[in-house]
Amino acid sequence: MQTYPTNLDATGLSIAVVVARFNHLVSARLLEGCRSTFLELGGRAEDLHVAWVPGAFEIPQAARLLAESGRYNAVVTLGSVIRGGTPHFDYVCDGVTDGVREVMRETAVPVAFGVLTVNDIEQALDRAGGCEGNKGADVTRAAVEMAALLPALAKPPAVDAS
């Protein structure tokens, strides 16, 4: 068996973060999870570039431009969509999930999906540094892992030593 190498080493990586201002308290906590995880993994604060957008619906457009810029090893998307009493929730959720998926598929740049889709603010805060962890931290790990893996897929894996 031969396995493509993966790691969680952010040394030398540049990452762009697109974060929605809507539900700002949640976004700020997700962003802090992202920032602290990037630093823990060896990244430098000056290599984490943050673009605030009005809401989750705007995330894909900014994520695409950043991914296509050639400046970043990965893009992290952060925000929260909280269910209200109207179908608006579904349209915003569809827009951001479909849009981020398209950017992932149509660029060679890893794009991590850290947009919470939840029923209420409590569920959002639970997942933004509360009892359910911090999705911003989780997706930053995913972005760093994919940033190492994707370039390695360009050639066959090295033969395992074992």
Ligand code: INI
């Ligand atoms: N944007 C969010 O990021 N979260 C939400 O919960 C939300 N709700 O509920 O409406 C939301 N709406 C704004 C939307 O993302 C756009 O910014 C707006 O429609 C302008 O295009």
